[in-house]
Amino acid sequence: MMASADMLAFGMPRILAARVESTAGLWEQLGAFFSFQHVSLVYGVVGAVLLGVCCGLLGSFVVLRKMSLLGDSIGHAVLPGICLAFVVVQTKNALAIFAGAIISGVLASLVISVISRYSRIKSDTAVGLALSGFFGLGIILLTRIQRMAYGDQSGLDRYMFGDAAALGRGDLQLMGLVTLVVVLVISLFFRYFLATSFDESFAASIGMPVRLIQVALMTLLALAIVIALQAVGVVLVSAMLITPAATAYLLTDRLGRMLALSALLGVLSGFVGVLLSFLLNRIPTGPCMVLAATTWFGLAYLLSPRQGVAIRAIRRSRRSRRVRLENLLKTFYHELGGEGLDQPVTLERLARARSETVGYVRRVAGTLAASGLAGLAGDRLTLTSVGQQRARQIIRNHRLWELYLTQEARIAADHVHRDAEEIEHVLGEEIVARLEAGLDHPDLDPHGHEIPRVKG
């Protein structure tokens, strides 16, 4: 029972028909896949690609407008419409079912906005209510239909759970049409979608039809969700909408690029999903697409150049390592009073000056030595010429910044030290040069200390 139920529920790939006998190796399987001999395989790939474009584009606006869960709820809410359309026309007429789905999807979004507007129920609760209420109605209708022997109702399950591999020519035509409409509308009215998504009141103030654009977006969304349902099913439709867009959002700072990237990631997820489902026996396509999409998201989450969590953690640890090194160099400079920087200083002395343990100073000194800034002989630390240069630099930055703060920003001299402690490590050479020029190449800092010259 289990196997058949799942096949039914999550789109047991009919692609299997195209599969080489399971004894064949991975390469044969790949070969079979990329030869695109089988019609159902080609249809599946084309469908997944169209879906990726369509959902990727719309999903970007959905994510930016913070209506992700509305998409999920429309996905669930189309079920009663599909069932009723089926009852009315009594066949699996794709257009009728499409229309029924759209009507009930739009109705649900209307119910959500009316409930959250005219009651004290907040919008998240309203979304949940409509989602589960409409879905319940859909389940009632579905179970009714299954008891009523209407004849050809096997397709209903497909709409409910999705099966990219079972897409027919008609389905693909519909998908192509919807994708075309989405692409056209978005590229023609890009500026309208951009301006209203970013700043609604400004858009209204220059006379843009804000409400109309909102309605247009909702309608396109309903269309996209309905076609996506066929491939990934009710539960996973929001993933196709949101995940690629959220990934693109992590990767770029331009809306145009975000749209393109999101569509690309959508296509990639669709394609990889179909491929995976083909390679891994018995795994349905929908979840494969979703997991592929999430993989990109996970990579972007960790490794995105700007937003990536891992990248930022690495950058942070590098910066704190550098601060540790530079602080030790600074102490070294202070201990020798800025004169004869080639003299050795004991680690103990440095540790006392920094009020740190000797062990800690030894570790940092080790790193200094490893990066060629110092030599460590027993307990004595000597700076190399590069190290001396760096020490002078850091002291100069600190003192210049203090001077700048007192002279330009008019902050009291006794308040500037702490500020300079943080800034000195991040000042680039260019800013330092500008500071120096702006302050007329000063010799002394506000405390009367000499500002060291750095050669070269």
Added chain:
Amino acid sequence: MSIAIPHPAVCLLASSAEPLVRRFDFFEHLIEPWTRNVEFTGWIVAMGVFVAVPCAVLGCFLVLRGKALLGDAISHALLAGLAGAFLVTGSRGAVAMIAGAVAAGLLTVVLIELIHRRTRVKEDASIAVVFSTLFALGVVLITRFTEGVDLDAHCVLYGEIEMSWLRPDRVKTMGGVAVAVVVAAVLFFKELKITSFDAATATALGIPAAAVHYALMAAVSVTVVSGMEAVGAILVVAMLIAPGATAYLLTDRLARMVLLAAGLGAVSAVVGFHVALWLDCSTAGAIAVVSFGMFLVTWLASPRHGVLLRVLRRWQLATRIARENFLRAAFNLRPSPAPEAVVGASVLGEQLRMLPADLRKYCRRLQRDGWIECDPEDQVRLTDKGFRQARRIVRAHRLWETYLVNQVGIALDHAHPDAEEIEHLLSERLLDRVDDLLGHPVHDPHGKRIPRPPELLAAGAETHLARLREGDVALIRGIDGSATGEVLSRIAALALPLGAEIQVVGQSGEVDWTIRCPDGTQRRVDHPLADAIRVEIRRPVLRA
């Protein structure tokens, strides 16, 4: 009532064609389940109630915290937890399942937070990414590795509550979970309450808000996973959210809300069961729809926040405003100040911009309700009731106009239309305050006389001296209890004849009242004093 969804191929073989909505049979669908198949009914209904009640209780807090969709996310993500637990332990025991569920539920919450706290992706998108991923993962794990185990699709989508009578042990487990959740909610009610309302204050008070949050989510996970088999992962969302939301519309007290939600949840389970019997459809679906239906009905008809009631009230207000405008027009257009003066309907129609036919119909309605009398020549006369009402509204109108011009500083020619909207909504108390603030003016800025409230026109009415007007005759009754020492001593200095009849002979600049005492002497009383002196009206001036 067969349960599992048959394969399409089986459906094709079914022969009997039925209508979509079956005829409701009182005995078959409502009575017989409780007389003939008690065991079958009992277990199913018990299961429904055991799922619905803890869901409703926890749902209240989800709704109030604005985390309704987290419930949805958790219920989807649990699939991965179940599959994971099965893979790790190899068993389908309750302990493994519950451990897996809690792990998956907390993982969901943590992952969502990791995404939206650490990156620019907002909470809604984070929820969507996380739950869909975990759900997909669950499906993959189940299809790939758990062959022959009855963790299947129905359990996610439809639920198999109809099978409960075959598995009484599961009903008992669910009952245990229900009791545990309810007991925990009662024990930690105070903590749940304060952390839901204001997590920062709760933390300041030493209540670990984060721990309470995670505990709540763990409880949701346990409840959902135990109930999932019965009602499915998606429909359980209805049972989580709908009763809480419904109760939220019905009461303003948290304790009552939770109790009410639990009751509504139980009722929806029972009603849903019967609906499913009647329609021969999925019981879980029916319970979800009944919960949603209850919400919709409450939303439309609740006595406090109901939309229908609001519409009704607005309609009532509109009719009242129309009536009051009519009465006011009749009052203003009277040729003489006498109450029995008549106005021609055509004049009224012109003023109110009504077509003659509509006007006649409207007049007849007002006559029926006793506001006016209308003779065959279409002459309108205000009845006593109508006259009093007209005075009230004209007073409100002119007082408010005076207020807008004198206090708010709105130009005289603009004050008129504003006054017209508001005047119908001002309470008598507010009007009295306005009257007092303005120094009980006799005329509005247009120079028209502001009528006094009708109750001051009857002999024997008790009021303050400040509300008397020139020509009124009244008895001095005493001093108001709230008068301050300074006022008292100034009143004493006036040596007013207590219990004697006085007449107001002048009201200058609307700040001073001049009264003539029985001995012929006159005294000037200023506003604060006039407010403190209680009088009984003997002969009021009956001018409008």
Added chain:
Amino acid sequence: MHKDSRRSNGEPAVEIHDLTVSYHRRPVLWGVDLTVGEGQLVGIIGPNGAGKSTLIKAVMGLLPLSSGWVKCYGQPVHKQRRLIGYVPQRESVDWDFPVTAFDVVLMGRYGRVGLLRHPRRDDKRIARECLEKVGMAPFAGRQISNLSGGQQQRVFLARALAMESTVYLMDEPFVGVDAATETSIITLLKELRDRGKTCLVVHHDLQTAPEYFDTMILLNMRLVACGPTPQVFTPELLQKTYGGRLTILSDAAQAVAESER
């Protein structure tokens, strides 16, 4: 620029007549009447909740009016959109939005670019010039969340400049900006005024107000005063503006709101 401005001589830049605005039927501004002549720098002053932003939004036509009308150079506002530039509050948008400072400024040209046309080279040039004017040219390619509060406000200002309007309505442009930005914004506003533009600026800092504005609108649910700063910025009128609500007015608004509940 003059060719598309439908200015008629002698008409005031902004004329508000008997304006009443309600939120959910609860009146928040009552019967405001005022006229702002061309080339004035006007401060809209009042306590929190006095309806300052509401006034601006109502003038822009972003809120439905319960009564009254607003005209710009003698014409209804919706016919004069090109003449009016709007600077919303900085918090009103999501600064994580994936656009650059330049993109935001270019949005100021959207009202002039046709329905299906793309911004032309001229529009881009103007956008760049406007960024330069507010000193943000070096940051044109930055994503907007990487800008400081003051820089974000400058970008918003540049967007309004790019609209090449004659009347500017600004909602709290000085909130959350650094001192340098505040100075440069006010310098810019004065420059605009000297070029004959009209600016209405919501402002809440009484310290700086008299120095910034030559005309003031004092507001607290109703118009308290409107006129040249020396005449209007007086202790009595300020007391009237800030000295608490007119409780009866608030109560009446409450009564209206309750009747609608």
